[in-house]
Amino acid sequence: MERETILEVSDLDITFELRGKRLHAIRGISLELYKGEILAIVGESGSGKSVFTKSFMGLLDKNGSVSGGKAVYYGSDDKTAVELTGIKKEKDWLKLRGHEIAMIMQDPMTSLNPLKTIGAQIMEAVLLHQKGSRAEAKKRTLQYLTDVGIQDPEKRFHQYPHEFSGGMRQRVVIAIAIACNPQILICDEPTTALDVTIQAQILELIKVLRLKYKLSVILITHDLGVVANTADRVAVMYAGDIVEIGTSEDIFYDARHPYTWALLSSLPQVGIKGEDLFSIAGTPPNLYAEIKGDAFAPRNPQALKIDFVKSPPYFSISPTHKAKTWLLDERAPKTDPPQVLKIIREGGLF
Template structure:
């Protein structure tokens, strides 16, 4: 049975003008999002993850623009889809934001209005996106608070953000997003500011809400460990490009791009007592400059000569798995896998 496509992105190119220079933030990314799946987008800070997804909501800064490519949303009533990159008027974006595609920001404190009660902020989303009266909106607010695991909703309804812990504020932000009744939920590093125990609770909550509300989820993170138990597919981004994409099992147990190897090697649980944790050498390239060859080559100890000369195409590993590395070319020499990747393949880490 063919899966329903919710979002189809082709060759998306996003740029910004900064102090008279052009920053090439997203460099021709193509990917699809399917109904009911969790697609994780991983990569270091500055790799373009948030910019890429903000373009689906018309939330690029004023100095940014889509320079090429397309992003078609198929979740609405129009079977031919809505070309998101063609939307210019704010009143047209309002039809998409929240009700069709909602976003959870990474800092819940700055996402909430400190001068308004929690209940009024959730109610605002309900009244805006659902055709209900005030009394029904209050009832639904209580239900959403319970859905996200907040006890005593009647009491919490009247409280302010400063009276909530970080984990509870994040739950409220999730409740506001769900109250918009969206089809796609974008989670921009929703657990970054939380401790490990609360992180696990928020991820479990997202899994439950995805099932209950039949959501398609895009999860943005820089931590591969966060996505191990929640993602169906994983896209790996580096320097504004998608260097590898596959199912969660393929990315963890059969990774092919050296950058994916480096991210896996950086997992804290991969470290050994008495030794330093692995860190990726060097820094990402400047996106103001033209990138020649494989952008990761200067930081890759296994780089080939051609990596510094010519950008690799995508090589298909399986129908669901592809990677942008010359190491997959039949003519390339065989290189040993990093010890951590070998360990994961043998089931010694997860």
């Protein structure tokens, strides 16, 4: 069944001017976000995940710019397609930012004003993006607090951010985001600073709110374990490019790119004792320099000679699954994934 696309990215390039040099942060990414889905973008720190999504909201730093490609948003109120990469004026971004596309940052304390009550901050979003009186805005604010799992909302309405725990502050930030009544919700590592129990609660909350408010969600993380039971699809990002994309089942049980194998192998494995944790050898490439061939080749023990010469195209594994690796070429020698991934495929991890 064909799904409705709400965001379409084509050959997107983003560069930054730093100390007289040009850093190529995003290298020709093409991607679709479907209406109502949770799409996870995973990869090491510095792979370009946050830069990629900030470009959808006009939040790139002043020295950053879209140098090629485009991103088109199809969920606007008047149903017209909006080319996000063509927006130049801040007043035009303000019409979209929050109301159409909202973002949850990873550190809630940098998002909340310590001098304003929680209620006032959520009400501000309601009054800005929704119609109605202050009394109606307060009623909706109390409902949002309830929806994100905050008990005794009348009392909490009048409290300040420092009176909340880290997990509760993250719930408040989520409440502010959904109060903007967006179509797309971008969650930029929303569980990084939380312990495992609270992390699971926040992820479950995002799943519930996605259904209640008919959201399309982009979940950014460096931890594949976080998205195992949350995302509908997973895009694996490396050095400013998406090297593999597929459903959660495709990625966790039939991964084909060596970098995806490495990320999965880095997860602590159930049933293995007395062995060192796996780590990915080497370091990510220098994005100031031109990358020849496959960016992951210098760190890839299964690399072929062509990996150092020519960049691989996408090879289709199934209608939902594709990867950029020469190992999928029909002329390439057969290569099995690392032994440790057999535990995942046998159901020992998820």
